[in-house]
Amino acid sequence: MKKILVLVILLLSGVVLYSCESSFLGNEESSNKKVSNTDFEIGEPFNLPFGTAISNTDKSITIEFKGVSDSRCPADVTCVWEGNGKVTLGINTDGVEYETQLNTHPEEQNSVVINGVSFSLTELNPYPESAEKAISKKEYVAVLIAEKE
Template sequence: MMRAVLAVLCAASLGACSQDATAPVQAPQVPSASASASVSLDQPFELRVGRSATVAGEGLTVSFQAVPSDSRCPTGVQCVWAGNAVVQVVLSKDGKAFGAELNTNLEPTSVDYLNYNVALVSLTPYPTANGGGISQSQYRATFVVTKTAP
């Protein structure tokens, strides 16, 4: 009896991570910022790990530091939980810097700094079932910076 219950529980657990025929919809391409690019307010921009972008006319710099954890459910797999990735950024203006961690599926997905809001829009690549780990150099994060009321 105990073996039958254990077998049913194992089968149910495996079913929670079964292959899914539907792939996620690909996000539109966003211009990629170079080592230190100029970007515009209210416009999405993409950074690689180790790269920075300065908001034109604002003097605010967004630096994408690292992805310390990525537990997102792999593409093509049906999971019980979507998972989450953490993105580390450093925001700086006028010689003052502020570090923050933003999440893909948990809060916070954005951070307020001075009179700005910096939001994480997406993180690629998405893990795959057979792809192994993702190196830091492969990550691309898309952000949007908006101005908030003083």
Template sequence: MRYLAFIILIFSFTSCDKKIIDNLGSDLPLNKEFVIENGSTKNNLEENISLQMVSVANDSRCPSDVECVWEGDAEVNLVFNSALGIHPIILHTNLASKDTTIGTFTISLIKLDPYPISTKVISQSEYKATIFVTKHD
């Protein structure tokens, strides 16, 4: 009876390890929005791609507590790595370059958080981008 319990225990750990490995490969999902923190990297092992958020530059978005003539813009600097190589990308929150296509993948910036307020300076470590990646055949 102890032997049977030991076998069941071994199988349960093995199935848990498989789920952990599957989850590690899917932190960069396709066709689904995901959030990436500044300085972090997301991977998709199945597609052999990764996306790193490097920095945010020129954040001139109009603070939410101020009335502005123009809503402003911010640049999100990313690095996309695929079988085609390493590709630096700059996506904008307001201008035409909200997305880019590299090979069969399109990377789109959905939003950038936090949104500015006039009384607070946003540090690089606070930025998070919502991204959407699609694969085209």
């Protein structure tokens, strides 16, 4: 009986550790870019669903949500590290394409400045609720803000 209990504890520990790994969802790349009909405004937060691209009101900047990797600790699990949500963005400004990764963890890069405009990730939704339920990449929405420097 003691051996069975130890085996069950080891299995449960493995599930918890797996759910907190950085490869929980992996870096999933977008293959079907959708262009959003909504523009964003400099200085205002905006939502960017996975696999879509959005332009600012004067069409000089386009941002695409290209990839997501989510190792944030699910709400129903106790982890030793809070984890990180990482988004890969393609930013086209004045005809030049840049690719960058922004993070939810406060000790990781969550903003970048390109051509005098700061792009910041303020949220990544939805937050993982359970280690048992993976989030489809199509469900992710990055909340961003672009501000003139």
